[in-house]
Amino acid sequence: MTHRIAIIGASGYTGAELLRLIATHPEMEVAALAANSKVGQQMAQVFPHLRHMDLPPLVTWEEIDFDGIDLCFCALPHKTSQEVISKLPRGLKIVDLSADFRLTDTGAYERWYGNPHAAAEMQQEAVYGLTEFYREEIRAARLVAGTGCNAATGQFALRPLIAGGVIGLDDIILDLKCGVSGAGRSLKENLLHAELSEGTNAYGVGGTHRHLGEFDQEFSKLAGREVRVQFTPHLLPMNRGILATVYVSGDPAAVHAALSEAYAAEPFLQVLPMGEMPSTHHVRGSNFCHVGVSGDRVSGRTIVIAALDNLTKGSSGQAVQNANLMLGVEETAGLMLAPCFP
Template identity: 80%
Template sequence: MTHKIAILGASGYTGAELVRLIATHGGMEIVALGANSKAGQSMAEVFPHLRHLDLPDLVTVDEIDFATVDLCFCALPHKTSQEVIKNLPRDLKIVDLSADFRLRDPSAYQAWYGNAHAATEIQKEAVYGLTEFYRDEIRNARLVAGTGCNAATGQYALRPLISGELIDLDEIILDLKCGVTGAGRSLKENLLHAELSEGTNAYAVGGTHRHLGEFDQEFSTLAGRPVEVQFTPHLLPMNRGILATVYVHGDPDAIHAALSEAYLSEPFLEVLPFGETPSTHQVRGSNFCHIGVTGDRKPGRAIVVAALDNLTKGSSGQALQNANLMLGEDETRGLMLAPCFP
């Protein structure tokens, strides 16, 4: 069976990544590509690296006949996404890559994103899209809310440790480095080559990054009480990748054993031998996440390092993984591409 697929926001990085992955899937056909700002152009004009693919031209969302679509990926900015999705057919399967349906509490969404949620009735049916932990709910969902790429990385490092009561929940420090594609494709002065290259900087310092809303929601639910991590992201002059270094109080051997056991049967989560730590190079362009654990020179402390590609496992690859479950496909279909190295 071939599933008919639409992608909204196809002119962005995550939209292009979805096209790249679906091209190897074999069970999906892209029948519509929505991109209001570039409507009328071909995908080859917008992304020349995809010119070898037979793809429909970009159109406005209003031009798409969703009656012919089995599943829609929505790769639009937050706020825009909820406005579009609330007007889509209510029987259409949707995987949303924006932030609009990640937070279950509308007041939390307003606090972190600065505007009232415009689709609260639909938000109630959204399933959080961290595949490995919400697999059964995703399989039966109509609307799946993809996680933030930073939020996914931190959760892969920490969820088994929190649920296993292996670490001090009041002493979690998450130091994260991310590539510039995490900021999207819109023109921004601080992302110009002359202003970004040959340097790095921390941003959203002091607990203002929006992905903290996801950490608060997910970690507090796991622990059964409020958990607030210290989180500082840093922007690096690289295109892809996230490297999260997590400092925790707990036994390093027990932490490594817990992560190894939790992810033993997961096709995309690889726990390295104790003492080894990953690089973003090792997962580039893939749907894999590598996790390493090492001890600290201070007894009773451990360092967990997780690496993934923000455009793939952190976003579009995760979205395709979820779509496979929603459509009854093998979860790994179209996603077993090896990382691109060097």
């Protein structure tokens, strides 16, 4: 069975990544594409690497006839996304890639994103889109909220450890490096080649990064008590990839065992042999996440390192994985592409 798909916000990096994945999906067909800033253009003009695909022209989202559309991916910025989604047909299945429906507490959303939630009533039906941990809820959902790419990486490293009670909860340190595509396609001075290349910098320092809202929500829910991690992201002059280094108190063997058990049956989560470390090179362009564990020279301390592609497993690949569940399609459909190396 072929499912007809619409993408709103198709001219951004996550929109292009959705199309790259759908190109080899056995049960998805792109029926409509919207991108207000590129209206009237063909995708071959916006993204020449997709010129081999037979795709509809870009229109405004208001021009899309949603009759016959089975699912819509919404790849818009936060704030804009909730305003658009609130106007879409009520029966339409939606996977939102923005931050707008990730936080169940709309007050927390306002604190982290600086504006009141414009579709608070819809927040109540949204399911958090970390597929491996909300699979059954996603399968039955109408609206799924994709996670932040940084938030997904940190959670893959930590959720089984918090749930299993094998680490201390009051001294978790998460140091993360992210490629520049995580900041989106909009022009920003600090992302110009001359400003970014040959250097790196921390941002969101001191507990100001918005993905902390997701960590607070998800880790505290898991633990049944407040959990606040120390989190510092860094911007690296690479196009794709996230590498998260997590420092925890706990026995390395117990940590490795908890992760191995949690992900033993997961097609996209690969726990490496003890002491082997992942690289962003090894997951580039794929829906895989690699997780490594090492002991530290300080007794009772453990280092967990997770790597994924921010545009694939961290965003658009996750979105397709969730859409597969929502549509009753094999979860791995369109997503078993091998990583691109070198």
